[in-house]
Every structure is written in C-alpha cells, then in structure tokens.
Amino acid sequence: MIISNKLRIGALLACSEANGPGRRFVIWMQGCEKACRKCINPQFQDIKGGYEISFEMLSKKIKRSIEQYNVNGITFSGGEPLYQAECLCTFVKQIKEEIELNIFMFTGYTYSELNEIQREVWDMCEMIVSGSYMYDQKGNTEKWLSSSNQKLSFDPRFEELEVFNRTPSEITIKEDGSIIVTGLIEDTQLIEQIKNSI
Numbered sequence: 001m002i003i004s005n006k007l008r009i010g011a012l013l014a015c016s017e018a019n020g021p022g023r024r025f026v027i028w029m030q031g032c033e034k035a036c037r038k039c040i041n042p043q044f045q046d047i048k049g050g051y052e053i054s055f056e057m058l059s060k061k062i063k064r065s066i067e068q069y070n071v072n073g074i075t076f077s078g079g080e081p082l083y084q085a086e087c088l089c090t091f092v093k094q095i096k097e098e099i100e101l102n103i104f105m106f107t108g109y110t111y112s113e114l115n116e117i118q119r120e121v122w123d124m125c126e127m128i129v130s131g132s133y134m135y136d137q138k139g140n141t142e143k144w145l146s147s148s149n150q151k152l153s154f155d156p157r158f159e160e161l162e163v164f165n166r167t168p169s170e171i172t173i174k175e176d177g178s179i180i181v182t183g184l185i186e187d188t189q190l191i192e193q194i195k196n197s198i
C-alpha cells in the first residue's frame with residue numbers, strides 16, 4: 001500500500017487555548033462521513049474540500065508555532081481525523097519522533113468501531129474525545145465534550161496541564177485578516193456581530 005506524505009486539511013490555527021489544555025496547534029482535518037445532525041463543522045465534511053499539506057510543511061509550521069507561542073500540544077479536530085487514518089498514523093509517528101508534544105484528538109468514533117490502523121492512531125494520542133455529536137444532548141461542554149454522550153479519555157499525566165480548566169471560546173484574527181472563531185460560542189448571530197465590528 002502506498003501512503004501519501006500529505007494530509008487534507010480544512011484549517012489550521014497556530015495557537016489556541018480553546019481546543020484542549022494549554023496552548024495548542026490546531027489542525028482541522030478535512031473529510032467526515034458521520035453526518036451528525038446539525039454538524040458543528042459542516043464545511044469540513046467534504047473530502048474534496050480543504051487543501052493538501054505535506055508532512056514537511058506541517059511539521060515546519062508546528063515548529064514555528066512552538067518558537068512563537070510556546071505551544072505544548074497538537075489538537076486534531078475536524079471533520080474526522082480518522083478518515084485519513086493511514087496518513088495521519090504516519091504523520092503522528094513522525095512528529096512524535098521530531099518533537100515532544102502531546103496529542104489531543106476529537107473523533108466521532110468510539111474505540112470499538114475502529115479498524116487496526118485507526119486504533120494505532122488512537123493509541124498514540126494522550127487525550128481523546130470520542131463519539132458522535134448529538135445535537136439533542138449538546139450543552140454539556142465541560143471536559144471538552146460537544147455533547148454529553150461523548151467520552152473523554154486522557155493520560156493521567158495530563159492532570160498537570162489542568163485538563164478541565166478550559167477557555168470557553170476564542171476569536172483569532174490571522175495575519176491575512178481572516179477571522180477564526182472557535183470554542184463554545186453557539187450564538188451565531190453574536191459571532192457575525194463580532195466579525196462585522198472588527
């Protein structure tokens with residue numbers, strides 16, 4: 001099997017405090033087949049959307065983010081990170097060899113639903129939120145859950161990083177002028193008002 005040295009991603013954020021404990025480099029992976037009702041990030045569902053980025057370029061960006069912002073971890077969100085499990089597995093192995101960083105993954109799957117390669121990715125993560133997003137159960141956003149049916153699993157050493165001390169939401173204005181709103185803001189009207197006032 002030939003495994004590409006690229007990932008298809010929807011968006012990147014060099015530093016976030018609203019996507020896992022501490023300061024994190026966030027990668028929203030492109031592609032998801034779960035089709036949860038009222039999906040949180042529908043723009044990341046289409047596997048043909050987003051753009052490809054090489055492992056080399058991604059690794060450079062992560063290293064730059066460590067220098068600039070002192071990030072201590074990477075968060076894979078989406079979309080569904082495990083949709084590209086083969087490539088993601090190779091990338092995570094590679095980046096863990098290069099840099100000491102913890103990995104946090106948001107996946108719509110539970111461990112029992114995964115194939116071998118997807119489990120390999122799972123096993124390399126220090127922190128995971130798993131399970132489909134259920135709109136009817138949304139509202140329990142403690143412990144990084146988007147809906148209360150989901151499960152948080154984490155390596156015990158994450159206690160040091162105050163796992164449950166989360167920044168609820170964050171607005172980032174990127175160098176190119178684009179605005180990323182991330183975290184727990186659910187009031188879409190408020191988001192538009194904020195964007196228009198910047």
Ligand code: SF4
Pocket residue numbers: 032033034035036038039040041042044045078079080107108132133
């Ligand atoms: S798993 Fe996430 S990205 Fe995929 S459909 Fe569900 S909410 Fe949307």
